[in-house]
Amino acid sequence: MSVLAILExxxxxxxxMSWETLAAAQQFAAALKVPLNLAVAGSxxxxxxxxxxxxxxxxxxxxxxxxxxxxxxxGYTAAFEGLVQALNPAIVMFPHTYRTRDFAxxxxxxxSRTLIGDVVAxxxxxxxxxxxxxxxxxxxSADVRPDGEGPHFVSLQAGAWRADxxxxxxxxxxxxxxxxxxxxxxxxxxxxxxxSARAVDLTAAERIVSVGRGIKxxxxxxxxxxxARALGAELAASRPICDAGWLPMERQVGSSGQTVSPKLxxxxxxSGAIQHxxxxxxxxxxxxxxxxxxxxxxxxxxxxxxxxxxxxxxxLVEQIxxxxx
Amino acid sequence: MKIVxxxxxxxxxxxxxxxxxxxxxxxxxxxxxDLSFEINEPDAYALEEALxxxxxxxGEVVVLCAGPQRAAQTIREALxxxxxxxxxxxxxxLAELDTLGVARLLSAALAAEKPxxxxxxxxxxxxxxxxxxxxxxxxxxxxHATIIMQVDVEGAMVRVKRELEDGWFQHIRLPLPxxxxxxxxxxxxxxxxxxxxxxxxxxxxxRLTATDLGISLGAASAVIEKVYSPAKTKxxxxxxxxxxxxxxxxxxxxxxxxxxx
Numbered sequence: 332m333s334v335l336a337i338l339e340x341x342x343x344x345x346x347x348m349s350w351e352t353l354a355a356a357q358q359f360a361a362a363l364k365v366p367l368n369l370a371v372a373g374s375x376x377x378x379x380x381x382x383x384x385x386x387x388x389x390x391x392x393x394x395x396x397x398x399x400x401x402x403x404x405x406g407y408t409a410a411f412e413g414l415v416q417a418l419n420p421a422i423v424m425f426p427h428t429y430r431t432r433d434f435a436x437x438x439x440x441x442x443s444r445t446l447i448g449d450v451v452a453x454x455x456x457x458x459x460x461x462x463x464x465x466x467x468x469x470x471x472s473a474d475v476r477p478d479g480e481g482p483h484f485v486s487l488q489a490g491a492w493r494a495d496x497x498x499x500x501x502x503x504x505x506x507x508x509x510x511x512x513x514x515x516x517x518x519x520x521x522x523x524x525x526x527s528a529r530a531v532d533l534t535a536a537e538r539i540v541s542v543g544r545g546i547k548x549x550x551x552x553x554x555x556x557x558x559a560r561a562l563g564a565e566l567a568a569s570r571p572i573c574d575a576g577w578l579p580m581e582r583q584v585g586s587s588g589q590t591v592s593p594k595l596x597x598x599x600x601x602s603g604a605i606q607h608x609x610x611x612x613x614x615x616x617x618x619x620x621x622x623x624x625x626x627x628x629x630x631x632x633x634x635x636x637x638x639x640x641x642x643x644x645x646x647l648v649e650q651i652x653x654x655x656x
Numbered sequence: 657m658k659i660v661x662x663x664x665x666x667x668x669x670x671x672x673x674x675x676x677x678x679x680x681x682x683x684x685x686x687x688x689x690d691l692s693f694e695i696n697e698p699d700a701y702a703l704e705e706a707l708x709x710x711x712x713x714x715g716e717v718v719v720l721c722a723g724p725q726r727a728a729q730t731i732r733e734a735l736x737x738x739x740x741x742x743x744x745x746x747x748x749x750l751a752e753l754d755t756l757g758v759a760r761l762l763s764a765a766l767a768a769e770k771p772x773x774x775x776x777x778x779x780x781x782x783x784x785x786x787x788x789x790x791x792x793x794x795x796x797x798x799x800h801a802t803i804i805m806q807v808d809v810e811g812a813m814v815r816v817k818r819e820l821e822d823g824w825f826q827h828i829r830l831p832l833p834x835x836x837x838x839x840x841x842x843x844x845x846x847x848x849x850x851x852x853x854x855x856x857x858x859x860x861x862x863r864l865t866a867t868d869l870g871i872s873l874g875a876a877s878a879v880i881e882k883v884y885s886p887a888k889t890k891x892x893x894x895x896x897x898x899x900x901x902x903x904x905x906x907x908x909x910x911x912x913x914x915x916x917x
Contacts, residue, residue: 429819595910602670
């Protein structure tokens with residue numbers, strides 16, 4: 332019995348969520364009273380493995396192969412399949428990153444298991460783990476219990492565990508050479524790129540007014556523009572608004588857009604799906620305006636108005652002008 | 657080319673959700689009897705992408721949907737938008753299965769169809785596991801790519817644009833047949849035309865069960881034990897009622913308590 336935490340790196344840089352996953356895995360292994368091992372895959376990752384070994388764990392497996400230099404779903408699945416078979420851990424933990432979403436379900440399938448993905452909390456019920464996931468885009472929570480023998484596969488949501496609780500230690504680095512060959516890898520990746528230099532840097536904004544589906548129509552965008560003007564704020568949006576072309580993609584806040592932490596973030600007609608929340612929950616003061624009192628955005632808000640934004644916003648603009656004059 | 661699109665029917669966005677109070681699934685799912693349903697949003701984009709690929713390359717678009725009887729409505733709507741035919745895998749209580757069980761069901765039907773390309777949305781709006789396409793690909797022995805924003809078929813290969821984090825993208829080539837999970841916003845959704853709705857009535861919907869497909873779905877390895885409203889971690893100060901009063905109260909707080917205006 333052991334816990335295995337799979338950390339993520341790209342081009343020699345750690346994915347920041349790796350440390351959150353490691354902190355969670357340390358706590359979980361301690362609660363289960365079983366050893367914790369770490370693993371990271373890539374090509375030429377000796378220095379990263381050595382850095383991971385300064386954390387409290389048993390072993391750090393450097394899963395090394397020239398074919399792991401570039402991420403592919405086939406390569407990563409085959410490599411970690413070998414490691415999981417060799418270690419037979421009770422639980423395998425991943426950060427819930429785009430990469431994990433791409434290969435971890437495939438890896439779990441090799442063991443006839445379903446990945447328990449995007450987990451926000453965990454507890455032990457006796458010796459048996461229970462994981463909490465969000466359903467209906469955060470409106471409900473579910474307790475999910477892995478059934479039967481391990482290994483069980485679990486990915487952890489960004490920000491659900493804190494990296495600053497990480498315990499230092501001295502782990503032993505061991506190289507694991509997975510048996511990969513070119514014929515196993517069907518995806519041919521090209522170099523990652525960005526669409527264009529960002530003309531709008533939302534990360535520098537002190538105040539942001541952000542708009543979501545509640546605005547209903549492109550014609551209504553001026554309603555929130557007026558609010559942004561009154562506040563001296565940048566205008567931003569949740570993904571569906573940018574998908575629809577109502578505002579440019581570069582104004583998107585969330586996991587696929589920008590991550591912001593302004594002094595004031597005012598979310599208008601945004602329900603607060605987790606993909607949006609991860610991009611803005613670091614804001615100092617969060618205000619939500621939404622007609623649905625159960626919208627998940629109110630979970631992270633400091634202040635909220637429950638009501639029709641088309642009535643609330645004009646009233647708000649008037650009050651702000653009064654307060655700032 | 658033959659494209660199969662796997663779609664799911666989910667409760668209408670912004671439906672009021674109540675946890676099931678009684679019966680076999682008490683406390684483990686939501687009350688469905690008073691809800692309306694629609695196509696899962698990312699699946700609508702997957703369907704649109706399939707229709708556009710067919711317009712470009714010719715061939716056939718087959719809709720595959722696992723779900724209870726009520727899913728027939730969503731299937732009809734997909735046919736009205738232009739899909740050629742459909743397969744309805746009649747299965748009650750999808751949420752009782754785990755992703756592996758659902759993917760076993762879908763992949764049994766997919767294997768029989770022998771498609772060149774399989775598209776599905778990157779995740780469902782209800783369970784949100786975001787895995788069904790990837791797991792089906794593994795069961796079928798096909799390569800996959802996830803969170804796709806562009807699809808170009810190049811002979812026996814497909815070149816796709818994958819979304820990465822923080823505004824990054826990447827192109828990937830993979831051999832056909834392959835499974836792609838489609839991101840919302842990849843294209844512009846079409847509406848069904850009156851003619852399309854009329855034509856859909858004559859299109860074939862094949863109804864199959866797990867037994868018809870000769871498969872056993874297996875025991876779930878991850879079981880939903882309890883569904884509930886999330887505990888509040890932060891207590892927002894909420895202003896309700898008359899918009900003018902609420903706005904004045906909020907501005908007061910923002911100015912004198914939060915000091916942000």
